[in-house]
Amino acid sequence: MNSLLVRFLVVFNRGMSNADRHGLIAKAVRDSGGATVQELAELTGASEMTIRRDLDTLAAQGVLERVRGGARTLLLRGEEPPFALRAHEAVDAKRRIAAEISALIADGESILLDSGTTCLEIARLLRDRPVTVMPLSLQAIHLLGEAPGSATLVVPGGQPRAAEGALTGPLTLASLAALRFDTAVIGCCGLSAADGLTAYDLDDAAVKKASIASARRTIVATDGGKLGRTAYAYVGPSTLLHTLVTDTTAPADEVAALEGAGTIVKTA
Amino acid sequence: MNSLLVRFLVVFNRGMSNADRHGLIAKAVRDSGGATVQELAELTGASEMTIRRDLDTLAAQGVLERVRGGARTLLLRGEEPPFALRAHEAVDAKRRIAAEISALIADGESILLDSGTTCLEIARLLRDRPVTVMPLSLQAIHLLGEAPGSATLVVPGGQPRAAEGALTGPLTLASLAALRFDTAVIGCCGLSAADGLTAYDLDDAAVKKASIASARRTIVATDGGKLGRTAYAYVGPSTLLHTLVTDTTAPADEVAALEGAGTIVKTA
Protein backbone atom coordinates (compact mmCIF):
# COMPACT_ATOMS: atom_id res chain seq x y z
CA MET A 1 0.00 0.00 0.00
CA ASN A 2 2.73 2.44 0.88
CA SER A 3 4.95 1.30 -1.94
CA LEU A 4 3.88 4.43 -3.78
CA LEU A 5 5.28 6.48 -0.94
CA VAL A 6 8.44 4.46 -1.09
CA ARG A 7 8.79 5.10 -4.82
CA PHE A 8 8.40 8.76 -4.14
CA LEU A 9 11.12 8.63 -1.54
CA VAL A 10 13.46 6.73 -3.80
CA VAL A 11 13.34 9.49 -6.37
CA PHE A 12 13.40 12.53 -4.15
CA ASN A 13 15.54 11.51 -1.24
CA ARG A 14 18.90 13.00 -2.09
CA GLY A 15 18.72 14.84 1.23
CA MET A 16 17.71 11.82 3.25
CA SER A 17 19.57 11.64 6.51
CA ASN A 18 21.09 8.35 7.49
CA ALA A 19 18.76 8.19 10.49
CA ASP A 20 15.82 8.21 8.08
CA ARG A 21 17.38 5.47 6.05
CA HIS A 22 18.09 3.43 9.14
CA GLY A 23 14.46 3.75 10.14
CA LEU A 24 13.35 2.66 6.69
CA ILE A 25 15.64 -0.35 6.76
CA ALA A 26 14.58 -1.31 10.27
CA LYS A 27 10.94 -1.08 9.27
CA ALA A 28 11.41 -3.06 6.08
CA VAL A 29 13.26 -5.83 7.88
CA ARG A 30 10.77 -5.92 10.70
CA ASP A 31 7.71 -5.96 8.46
CA SER A 32 8.83 -8.73 6.16
CA GLY A 33 11.00 -10.58 8.67
CA GLY A 34 14.12 -10.11 6.56
CA ALA A 35 15.58 -8.46 3.48
CA THR A 36 18.56 -8.76 1.15
CA VAL A 37 21.17 -6.08 0.67
CA GLN A 38 19.99 -5.65 -2.92
CA GLU A 39 16.37 -5.12 -1.95
CA LEU A 40 17.33 -2.55 0.66
CA ALA A 41 19.64 -0.75 -1.74
CA GLU A 42 16.81 -0.49 -4.24
CA LEU A 43 14.36 0.56 -1.55
CA THR A 44 16.49 3.35 -0.18
CA GLY A 45 18.32 4.39 -3.31
CA ALA A 46 21.68 3.95 -1.59
CA SER A 47 24.55 1.78 -2.76
CA GLU A 48 24.98 -1.77 -1.53
CA MET A 49 28.12 -0.82 0.34
CA THR A 50 26.22 1.80 2.27
CA ILE A 51 23.50 -0.70 3.08
CA ARG A 52 26.10 -3.14 4.38
CA ARG A 53 27.50 -0.44 6.62
CA ASP A 54 24.01 0.42 7.80
CA LEU A 55 23.25 -3.20 8.57
CA ASP A 56 26.44 -3.52 10.57
CA THR A 57 25.49 -0.44 12.55
CA LEU A 58 21.95 -1.60 13.18
CA ALA A 59 23.12 -5.07 14.11
CA ALA A 60 25.53 -3.56 16.62
CA GLN A 61 22.62 -1.64 18.09
CA GLY A 62 20.60 -4.81 18.41
CA VAL A 63 17.91 -3.65 16.00
CA LEU A 64 18.30 -6.59 13.63
CA GLU A 65 20.46 -9.61 12.95
CA ARG A 66 23.00 -9.68 10.19
CA VAL A 67 23.00 -12.70 7.86
CA ARG A 68 24.98 -13.30 4.72
CA GLY A 69 23.35 -11.42 1.88
CA GLY A 70 21.06 -9.32 4.04
CA ALA A 71 19.46 -9.07 7.46
CA ARG A 72 16.77 -10.75 9.53
CA THR A 73 14.49 -9.43 12.24
CA LEU A 74 15.23 -10.31 15.85
CA LEU A 75 11.59 -10.26 16.88
CA LEU A 76 10.31 -13.80 16.99
CA ARG A 77 6.98 -13.50 18.72
CA GLY A 78 5.64 -11.50 21.63
CA GLU A 79 9.03 -10.40 22.80
CA GLU A 80 9.79 -6.91 23.89
CA PRO A 81 11.04 -4.98 20.87
CA PRO A 82 14.64 -3.82 21.35
CA PHE A 83 15.06 -0.34 22.76
CA ALA A 84 17.03 0.91 19.76
CA LEU A 85 14.13 -0.15 17.55
CA ARG A 86 11.40 1.34 19.67
CA ALA A 87 13.29 4.60 19.82
CA HIS A 88 12.57 5.12 16.11
CA GLU A 89 8.83 4.93 16.44
CA ALA A 90 6.19 7.45 17.21
CA VAL A 91 8.45 10.22 18.38
CA ASP A 92 5.76 12.82 17.87
CA ALA A 93 3.22 11.11 20.09
CA LYS A 94 5.85 10.61 22.78
CA ARG A 95 6.79 14.29 22.61
CA ARG A 96 3.18 15.32 23.03
CA ILE A 97 2.67 12.96 25.95
CA ALA A 98 5.90 14.23 27.51
CA ALA A 99 4.78 17.85 27.17
CA GLU A 100 1.45 17.06 28.78
CA ILE A 101 3.14 15.38 31.72
CA SER A 102 5.62 18.21 32.12
CA ALA A 103 2.64 20.53 32.44
CA LEU A 104 1.28 18.37 35.26
CA ILE A 105 4.44 18.83 37.29
CA ALA A 106 4.94 21.91 39.44
CA ASP A 107 8.24 23.65 40.09
CA GLY A 108 9.99 22.39 43.18
CA GLU A 109 8.58 18.87 43.04
CA SER A 110 10.70 15.77 43.51
CA ILE A 111 10.09 13.34 40.68
CA LEU A 112 10.79 9.70 40.12
CA LEU A 113 11.21 8.98 36.42
CA ASP A 114 10.84 5.47 35.05
CA SER A 115 12.81 3.97 32.18
CA GLY A 116 11.55 3.94 28.60
CA THR A 117 11.58 6.15 25.56
CA THR A 118 8.66 8.32 26.63
CA CYS A 119 10.23 9.03 30.00
CA LEU A 120 13.43 9.98 28.22
CA GLU A 121 11.52 12.70 26.41
CA ILE A 122 10.14 13.86 29.74
CA ALA A 123 13.67 14.06 31.12
CA ARG A 124 14.55 16.36 28.24
CA LEU A 125 11.74 18.71 29.24
CA LEU A 126 12.51 18.61 32.95
CA ARG A 127 16.19 19.41 32.54
CA ASP A 128 15.65 23.15 32.62
CA ARG A 129 13.07 23.26 35.37
CA PRO A 130 13.66 23.73 39.09
CA VAL A 131 12.81 20.19 40.16
CA THR A 132 14.58 17.21 41.68
CA VAL A 133 14.65 14.15 39.45
CA MET A 134 15.71 10.57 40.07
CA PRO A 135 15.67 8.72 36.74
CA LEU A 136 15.62 4.94 36.55
CA SER A 137 17.55 4.64 33.31
CA LEU A 138 21.14 5.35 32.33
CA GLN A 139 20.04 7.28 29.28
CA ALA A 140 18.08 9.76 31.36
CA ILE A 141 20.95 10.05 33.83
CA HIS A 142 23.22 10.96 30.93
CA LEU A 143 20.77 13.52 29.69
CA LEU A 144 20.39 15.22 33.06
CA GLY A 145 23.99 14.86 34.14
CA GLU A 146 25.83 16.07 31.06
CA ALA A 147 24.54 19.59 30.54
CA PRO A 148 23.65 20.77 34.01
CA GLY A 149 20.33 22.54 33.63
CA SER A 150 18.40 23.79 36.61
CA ALA A 151 17.13 20.36 37.60
CA THR A 152 18.76 18.56 40.53
CA LEU A 153 19.79 15.02 39.69
CA VAL A 154 19.70 12.12 42.11
CA VAL A 155 21.12 8.83 40.89
CA PRO A 156 19.62 5.55 42.09
CA GLY A 157 21.79 2.50 42.47
CA GLY A 158 21.25 -0.55 40.32
CA GLN A 159 22.35 -2.72 37.46
CA PRO A 160 21.58 -1.55 33.93
CA ARG A 161 19.42 -3.94 31.96
CA ALA A 162 19.77 -4.26 28.18
CA ALA A 163 20.39 -1.44 25.72
CA GLU A 164 17.91 0.84 27.38
CA GLY A 165 19.93 1.06 30.56
CA ALA A 166 16.94 0.50 32.84
CA LEU A 167 18.23 0.20 36.38
CA THR A 168 17.01 -2.78 38.37
CA GLY A 169 18.03 -5.03 41.22
CA PRO A 170 18.40 -4.77 44.98
CA LEU A 171 20.37 -1.52 44.88
CA THR A 172 17.57 0.14 42.97
CA LEU A 173 14.95 -1.16 45.35
CA ALA A 174 17.03 0.00 48.31
CA SER A 175 17.36 3.49 46.83
CA LEU A 176 13.62 3.63 46.30
CA ALA A 177 12.93 2.43 49.82
CA ALA A 178 15.12 5.18 51.24
CA LEU A 179 13.36 8.07 49.52
CA ARG A 180 9.92 9.57 49.01
CA PHE A 181 8.81 11.53 45.97
CA ASP A 182 6.02 13.92 45.13
CA THR A 183 5.37 12.30 41.78
CA ALA A 184 6.33 9.04 40.10
CA VAL A 185 6.17 9.04 36.31
CA ILE A 186 5.89 5.46 35.13
CA GLY A 187 6.02 3.93 31.69
CA CYS A 188 4.39 0.62 31.02
CA CYS A 189 4.28 -2.26 28.61
CA GLY A 190 0.62 -3.06 29.17
CA LEU A 191 -2.27 -1.43 31.00
CA SER A 192 -5.91 -2.39 31.29
CA ALA A 193 -8.67 -1.86 33.82
CA ALA A 194 -9.05 -5.61 34.16
CA ASP A 195 -5.42 -6.74 34.45
CA GLY A 196 -3.86 -3.56 35.82
CA LEU A 197 -0.33 -2.44 35.02
CA THR A 198 2.06 -4.99 33.55
CA ALA A 199 5.70 -5.07 32.38
CA TYR A 200 7.76 -7.36 30.16
CA ASP A 201 10.28 -8.14 32.82
CA LEU A 202 10.09 -9.30 36.42
CA ASP A 203 12.89 -7.06 37.66
CA ASP A 204 11.34 -4.13 35.92
CA ALA A 205 7.98 -4.87 37.48
CA ALA A 206 9.53 -4.98 40.94
CA VAL A 207 11.09 -1.56 40.38
CA LYS A 208 7.82 -0.11 39.12
CA LYS A 209 5.98 -1.50 42.12
CA ALA A 210 8.49 0.05 44.52
CA SER A 211 8.37 3.31 42.57
CA ILE A 212 4.64 3.61 42.98
CA ALA A 213 4.98 2.86 46.67
CA SER A 214 7.57 5.61 47.11
CA ALA A 215 5.51 8.39 45.54
CA ARG A 216 2.59 10.44 46.72
CA ARG A 217 1.16 10.61 43.19
CA THR A 218 1.63 8.30 40.22
CA ILE A 219 1.35 9.36 36.60
CA VAL A 220 1.49 6.73 33.86
CA ALA A 221 2.78 7.70 30.43
CA THR A 222 1.97 5.39 27.57
CA ASP A 223 0.95 5.49 23.94
CA GLY A 224 -2.48 4.21 23.01
CA GLY A 225 -1.13 0.92 21.71
CA LYS A 226 -0.31 -0.28 25.21
CA LEU A 227 -3.85 0.21 26.53
CA GLY A 228 -5.92 -2.90 26.80
CA ARG A 229 -2.80 -4.99 26.41
CA THR A 230 -1.43 -7.24 29.11
CA ALA A 231 2.26 -8.07 29.36
CA TYR A 232 4.00 -10.75 31.34
CA ALA A 233 4.88 -9.33 34.76
CA TYR A 234 2.20 -7.91 37.03
CA VAL A 235 2.91 -4.60 38.75
CA GLY A 236 -0.37 -3.64 40.37
CA PRO A 237 -4.01 -2.69 39.83
CA SER A 238 -4.97 0.41 37.86
CA THR A 239 -6.43 1.93 41.02
CA LEU A 240 -2.88 2.78 42.14
CA LEU A 241 -2.60 5.22 39.25
CA HIS A 242 -3.78 8.77 39.75
CA THR A 243 -3.36 10.05 36.23
CA LEU A 244 -2.85 8.44 32.82
CA VAL A 245 -1.49 10.42 29.89
CA THR A 246 -1.86 8.79 26.50
CA ASP A 247 -2.42 9.74 22.86
CA THR A 248 -5.38 9.81 20.52
CA THR A 249 -4.92 6.17 19.44
CA ALA A 250 -6.13 4.98 22.85
CA PRO A 251 -9.16 2.66 22.58
CA ALA A 252 -12.23 4.47 23.89
CA ASP A 253 -13.69 1.55 25.83
CA GLU A 254 -10.49 0.97 27.76
CA VAL A 255 -10.21 4.67 28.56
CA ALA A 256 -13.76 4.66 29.83
CA ALA A 257 -13.10 1.60 32.00
CA LEU A 258 -10.00 3.19 33.52
CA GLU A 259 -11.84 6.42 34.20
CA GLY A 260 -14.59 4.41 35.80
CA ALA A 261 -11.98 2.87 38.11
CA GLY A 262 -10.93 6.32 39.29
CA THR A 263 -7.97 7.20 37.08
CA ILE A 264 -7.85 10.63 35.47
CA VAL A 265 -7.14 10.20 31.76
CA LYS A 266 -5.55 12.94 29.65
CA THR A 267 -5.13 12.63 25.91
CA ALA A 268 -2.20 14.52 24.37
CA MET B 1 60.49 31.11 30.66
CA ASN B 2 58.24 29.38 28.22
CA SER B 3 57.35 32.65 26.53
CA LEU B 4 59.64 31.54 23.76
CA LEU B 5 57.47 28.52 23.25
CA VAL B 6 54.45 30.77 23.20
CA ARG B 7 56.01 33.00 20.56
CA PHE B 8 56.68 29.96 18.50
CA LEU B 9 53.08 28.89 18.79
CA VAL B 10 51.79 32.33 17.87
CA VAL B 11 53.60 32.20 14.60
CA PHE B 12 53.07 28.60 13.64
CA ASN B 13 49.71 27.74 15.05
CA ARG B 14 47.46 27.89 12.03
CA GLY B 15 46.53 24.31 12.79
CA MET B 16 45.99 24.85 16.50
CA SER B 17 42.88 23.08 17.71
CA ASN B 18 40.43 25.01 19.82
CA ALA B 19 41.14 22.66 22.72
CA ASP B 20 44.77 23.76 22.63
CA ARG B 21 43.74 27.37 22.61
CA HIS B 22 41.32 26.81 25.46
CA GLY B 23 44.11 25.24 27.46
CA LEU B 24 46.39 28.17 26.71
CA ILE B 25 43.72 30.66 27.75
CA ALA B 26 42.89 28.75 30.91
CA LYS B 27 46.55 28.60 31.85
CA ALA B 28 47.14 32.29 31.13
CA VAL B 29 44.14 33.34 33.19
CA ARG B 30 45.03 31.01 36.01
CA ASP B 31 48.69 32.03 36.17
CA SER B 32 48.15 35.76 36.21
CA GLY B 33 44.76 35.74 37.91
CA GLY B 34 43.08 37.42 34.96
CA ALA B 35 43.54 38.64 31.39
CA THR B 36 41.91 40.98 28.89
CA VAL B 37 40.42 39.90 25.61
CA GLN B 38 43.11 41.84 23.77
CA GLU B 39 45.94 40.15 25.63
CA LEU B 40 44.51 36.73 24.96
CA ALA B 41 43.94 37.51 21.30
CA GLU B 42 47.58 38.53 20.98
CA LEU B 43 48.75 35.51 22.95
CA THR B 44 46.87 32.97 20.87
CA GLY B 45 46.87 34.72 17.53
CA ALA B 46 43.09 34.45 17.26
CA SER B 47 40.65 37.30 16.76
CA GLU B 48 38.98 39.03 19.67
CA MET B 49 35.62 37.63 18.67
CA THR B 50 36.97 34.12 18.90
CA ILE B 51 38.46 34.87 22.29
CA ARG B 52 35.09 36.15 23.49
CA ARG B 53 33.43 32.96 22.34
CA ASP B 54 36.16 30.91 24.02
CA LEU B 55 35.71 32.81 27.25
CA ASP B 56 31.97 32.22 27.16
CA THR B 57 32.56 28.51 26.66
CA LEU B 58 35.13 28.27 29.42
CA ALA B 59 32.96 30.31 31.75
CA ALA B 60 30.05 27.94 31.09
CA GLN B 61 32.35 25.04 31.95
CA GLY B 62 33.30 26.70 35.19
CA VAL B 63 36.96 27.07 34.27
CA LEU B 64 37.04 30.84 34.72
CA GLU B 65 34.83 33.82 35.38
CA ARG B 66 33.83 36.24 32.68
CA VAL B 67 34.23 39.96 33.38
CA ARG B 68 33.80 42.93 31.10
CA GLY B 69 36.89 43.25 28.96
CA GLY B 70 38.32 39.86 29.78
CA ALA B 71 38.24 37.03 32.32
CA ARG B 72 39.29 36.30 35.87
CA THR B 73 40.35 33.12 37.57
CA LEU B 74 37.91 31.38 39.87
CA LEU B 75 40.63 29.94 42.08
CA LEU B 76 40.96 32.17 45.09
CA ARG B 77 43.15 30.22 47.44
CA GLY B 78 43.69 26.56 48.13
CA GLU B 79 40.45 25.53 46.50
CA GLU B 80 40.10 22.44 44.39
CA PRO B 81 40.75 23.32 40.75
CA PRO B 82 37.60 22.80 38.64
CA PHE B 83 37.31 19.43 36.96
CA ALA B 84 37.14 20.94 33.48
CA LEU B 85 40.46 22.61 34.17
CA ARG B 86 42.19 19.59 35.64
CA ALA B 87 41.07 17.50 32.70
CA HIS B 88 43.45 19.42 30.46
CA GLU B 89 46.56 18.57 32.41
CA ALA B 90 48.96 15.70 32.35
CA VAL B 91 46.96 13.29 30.24
CA ASP B 92 50.01 11.19 29.42
CA ALA B 93 50.96 10.53 33.01
CA LYS B 94 47.36 9.62 33.83
CA ARG B 95 47.28 7.17 30.92
CA ARG B 96 50.43 5.48 32.08
CA ILE B 97 49.17 5.24 35.65
CA ALA B 98 45.89 3.84 34.36
CA ALA B 99 47.66 1.20 32.30
CA GLU B 100 49.72 0.15 35.28
CA ILE B 101 46.63 -0.22 37.43
CA SER B 102 44.78 -2.13 34.75
CA ALA B 103 47.67 -4.60 34.78
CA LEU B 104 47.22 -5.08 38.52
CA ILE B 105 43.63 -6.17 38.05
CA ALA B 106 42.77 -9.75 37.18
CA ASP B 107 39.90 -10.88 34.98
CA GLY B 108 36.75 -11.65 36.92
CA GLU B 109 37.42 -9.19 39.74
CA SER B 110 34.81 -6.82 41.08
CA ILE B 111 36.18 -3.30 41.19
CA LEU B 112 35.15 -0.12 42.91
CA LEU B 113 36.30 2.89 40.90
CA ASP B 114 36.61 6.30 42.50
CA SER B 115 35.90 9.63 40.84
CA GLY B 116 38.59 11.74 39.22
CA THR B 117 40.30 12.10 35.90
CA THR B 118 42.78 9.29 36.43
CA CYS B 119 40.03 6.85 37.34
CA LEU B 120 38.18 7.88 34.21
CA GLU B 121 41.15 6.70 32.17
CA ILE B 122 41.10 3.43 34.08
CA ALA B 123 37.42 3.01 33.24
CA ARG B 124 38.34 3.35 29.58
CA LEU B 125 40.77 0.46 29.92
CA LEU B 126 38.43 -1.75 31.93
CA ARG B 127 35.53 -1.42 29.53
CA ASP B 128 36.63 -4.34 27.39
CA ARG B 129 37.69 -6.66 30.16
CA PRO B 130 35.60 -9.32 31.89
CA VAL B 131 35.25 -7.55 35.22
CA THR B 132 32.48 -6.01 37.31
CA VAL B 133 32.85 -2.28 37.88
CA MET B 134 31.03 0.14 40.12
CA PRO B 135 32.21 3.66 39.28
CA LEU B 136 31.67 6.58 41.65
CA SER B 137 31.36 9.25 38.98
CA LEU B 138 28.77 10.01 36.34
CA GLN B 139 31.43 10.38 33.69
CA ALA B 140 32.68 6.84 34.22
CA ILE B 141 29.11 5.55 34.27
CA HIS B 142 28.56 7.16 30.90
CA LEU B 143 31.70 5.65 29.56
CA LEU B 144 30.87 2.13 30.68
CA GLY B 145 27.16 2.34 29.98
CA GLU B 146 27.15 3.76 26.47
CA ALA B 147 29.18 1.28 24.48
CA PRO B 148 28.61 -2.00 26.26
CA GLY B 149 31.97 -3.70 26.32
CA SER B 150 32.53 -6.91 28.20
CA ALA B 151 32.61 -5.23 31.61
CA THR B 152 29.55 -5.51 33.86
CA LEU B 153 28.39 -2.18 35.16
CA VAL B 154 26.87 -1.61 38.58
CA VAL B 155 25.59 1.87 39.33
CA PRO B 156 25.79 3.25 42.86
CA GLY B 157 23.16 5.65 44.11
CA GLY B 158 24.04 9.19 45.01
CA GLN B 159 23.97 12.85 44.16
CA PRO B 160 26.43 14.14 41.58
CA ARG B 161 28.76 16.80 42.90
CA ALA B 162 30.06 19.57 40.64
CA ALA B 163 31.14 19.20 37.03
CA GLU B 164 32.99 16.01 37.66
CA GLY B 165 29.86 14.11 38.56
CA ALA B 166 31.35 12.52 41.65
CA LEU B 167 28.60 10.65 43.45
CA THR B 168 28.23 11.36 47.15
CA GLY B 169 25.67 11.37 49.90
CA PRO B 170 23.72 8.80 51.89
CA LEU B 171 22.62 6.82 48.84
CA THR B 172 26.23 6.32 47.83
CA LEU B 173 27.23 5.26 51.33
CA ALA B 174 24.30 2.87 51.46
CA SER B 175 25.28 1.30 48.14
CA LEU B 176 28.82 0.85 49.39
CA ALA B 177 27.65 -0.65 52.66
CA ALA B 178 25.59 -3.22 50.77
CA LEU B 179 28.42 -4.55 48.62
CA ARG B 180 31.93 -5.95 48.88
CA PHE B 181 34.60 -5.61 46.22
CA ASP B 182 37.86 -7.34 45.38
CA THR B 183 39.62 -4.08 44.66
CA ALA B 184 38.97 -0.41 45.31
CA VAL B 185 40.79 2.01 43.04
CA ILE B 186 40.94 5.37 44.76
CA GLY B 187 42.06 8.75 43.57
CA CYS B 188 43.19 11.37 46.03
CA CYS B 189 43.86 15.03 46.48
CA GLY B 190 46.67 14.63 48.95
CA LEU B 191 48.69 11.71 50.32
CA SER B 192 51.59 11.59 52.73
CA ALA B 193 52.97 9.06 55.16
CA ALA B 194 52.49 11.54 57.98
CA ASP B 195 48.97 12.83 57.28
CA GLY B 196 47.56 9.88 55.37
CA LEU B 197 45.02 10.19 52.59
CA THR B 198 43.11 13.46 52.29
CA ALA B 199 40.43 14.92 50.01
CA TYR B 200 39.18 18.43 49.19
CA ASP B 201 35.63 17.71 50.22
CA LEU B 202 34.01 16.20 53.28
CA ASP B 203 31.40 14.24 51.34
CA ASP B 204 34.06 12.92 49.05
CA ALA B 205 36.18 11.87 51.99
CA ALA B 206 33.26 9.97 53.51
CA VAL B 207 32.77 8.09 50.24
CA LYS B 208 36.45 7.25 49.98
CA LYS B 209 36.48 6.01 53.55
CA ALA B 210 33.50 3.76 52.90
CA SER B 211 35.05 2.58 49.63
CA ILE B 212 38.20 1.44 51.35
CA ALA B 213 36.12 -0.35 53.98
CA SER B 214 34.14 -2.20 51.30
CA ALA B 215 37.13 -3.60 49.45
CA ARG B 216 39.55 -6.39 50.17
CA ARG B 217 42.40 -4.49 48.51
CA THR B 218 42.90 -0.76 47.97
CA ILE B 219 44.95 0.75 45.16
CA VAL B 220 45.57 4.48 45.11
CA ALA B 221 46.14 6.22 41.80
CA THR B 222 47.70 9.64 41.87
CA ASP B 223 50.23 11.74 40.03
CA GLY B 224 53.41 12.68 41.81
CA GLY B 225 52.24 16.20 42.55
CA LYS B 226 49.75 14.98 45.13
CA LEU B 227 52.34 13.10 47.17
CA GLY B 228 53.48 14.87 50.29
CA ARG B 229 50.54 17.22 50.02
CA THR B 230 47.75 17.37 52.54
CA ALA B 231 44.24 18.46 51.60
CA TYR B 232 41.35 19.49 53.77
CA ALA B 233 39.32 16.38 54.59
CA TYR B 234 40.93 13.38 56.25
CA VAL B 235 40.13 9.93 54.85
CA GLY B 236 42.45 7.59 56.69
CA PRO B 237 46.07 6.58 57.36
CA SER B 238 48.31 5.40 54.55
CA THR B 239 48.47 1.97 56.17
CA LEU B 240 45.01 1.25 54.75
CA LEU B 241 46.48 1.37 51.25
CA HIS B 242 47.92 -1.78 49.77
CA THR B 243 49.36 -0.34 46.59
CA LEU B 244 50.13 3.13 45.29
CA VAL B 245 50.61 3.80 41.59
CA THR B 246 52.16 7.14 40.71
CA ASP B 247 54.43 8.69 38.10
CA THR B 248 58.08 9.66 37.94
CA THR B 249 57.51 13.11 39.41
CA ALA B 250 56.85 11.58 42.81
CA PRO B 251 59.20 12.92 45.51
CA ALA B 252 61.64 10.19 46.52
CA ASP B 253 61.53 10.85 50.25
CA GLU B 254 57.74 10.58 50.38
CA VAL B 255 57.81 7.37 48.35
CA ALA B 256 60.37 5.92 50.74
CA ALA B 257 58.28 6.91 53.76
CA LEU B 258 55.15 5.28 52.30
CA GLU B 259 57.05 2.12 51.43
CA GLY B 260 58.42 2.08 54.94
CA ALA B 261 54.83 2.20 56.22
CA GLY B 262 53.98 -0.94 54.23
CA THR B 263 52.52 0.38 50.99
CA ILE B 264 53.75 -1.10 47.72
CA VAL B 265 54.69 1.76 45.38
CA LYS B 266 54.74 1.38 41.62
CA THR B 267 55.97 4.11 39.30
CA ALA B 268 54.43 4.23 35.82
Add this chain to the structure above:
DNA sequence: CCGTAACGAACATCTCTGATGTTCGAAAGT
Protein backbone atom coordinates in the same frame (compact mmCIF):
# COMPACT_ATOMS: atom_id res chain seq x y z
C1' DC C 1 24.22 63.21 29.57
C1' DC C 2 27.82 61.91 26.22
C1' DG C 3 31.79 59.44 24.30
C1' DT C 4 34.30 55.39 24.04
C1' DA C 5 35.18 50.70 24.53
C1' DA C 6 33.18 46.27 24.68
C1' DC C 7 29.78 43.25 23.35
C1' DG C 8 27.21 40.08 20.54
C1' DA C 9 24.13 39.09 16.53
C1' DA C 10 24.48 38.15 11.65
C1' DC C 11 26.73 36.86 7.79
C1' DA C 12 30.59 35.05 4.80
C1' DT C 13 34.28 31.97 4.58
C1' DC C 14 36.98 28.17 5.65
C1' DT C 15 38.21 23.55 7.47
C1' DC C 16 37.52 19.20 8.64
C1' DT C 17 35.03 15.26 9.91
C1' DG C 18 31.80 11.90 8.58
C1' DA C 19 29.04 9.81 4.95
C1' DT C 20 28.93 7.78 0.47
C1' DG C 21 30.31 5.40 -3.64
C1' DT C 22 33.70 2.75 -6.43
C1' DT C 23 37.11 -0.64 -7.05
C1' DC C 24 39.30 -4.78 -6.21
C1' DG C 25 41.19 -8.69 -3.76
C1' DA C 26 39.71 -12.12 -0.23
C1' DA C 27 36.44 -15.15 1.82
C1' DA C 28 32.36 -17.82 2.02
C1' DG C 29 28.87 -20.56 0.23
C1' DT C 30 27.21 -23.77 -3.52
Add this chain to the structure above:
DNA sequence: ACTTTCGAACATCAGAGATGTTCGTTACGG
Protein backbone atom coordinates in the same frame (compact mmCIF):
# COMPACT_ATOMS: atom_id res chain seq x y z
C1' DA D 1 35.81 -24.63 -9.23
C1' DC D 2 32.49 -20.90 -9.71
C1' DT D 3 29.68 -17.30 -8.08
C1' DT D 4 28.25 -14.20 -4.76
C1' DT D 5 29.13 -11.53 -0.88
C1' DC D 6 32.10 -9.12 1.94
C1' DG D 7 35.11 -5.53 3.49
C1' DA D 8 39.43 -2.79 3.12
C1' DA D 9 41.19 1.20 0.70
C1' DC D 10 40.77 5.18 -1.65
C1' DA D 11 38.38 9.30 -3.81
C1' DT D 12 34.72 12.42 -3.43
C1' DC D 13 31.19 15.12 -1.41
C1' DA D 14 28.26 17.51 1.91
C1' DG D 15 27.25 19.33 6.36
C1' DA D 16 28.66 20.98 10.72
C1' DG D 17 31.57 23.60 13.29
C1' DA D 18 35.11 27.13 13.73
C1' DT D 19 36.71 31.62 12.55
C1' DG D 20 36.77 36.37 11.20
C1' DT D 21 34.46 40.72 9.75
C1' DT D 22 30.98 44.07 10.07
C1' DC D 23 27.84 46.82 12.38
C1' DG D 24 24.27 48.16 15.55
C1' DT D 25 23.58 47.98 20.61
C1' DT D 26 24.90 48.15 25.34
C1' DA D 27 27.56 49.26 29.38
C1' DC D 28 30.87 51.88 31.81
C1' DG D 29 33.48 56.22 32.96
C1' DG D 30 33.58 60.88 32.93
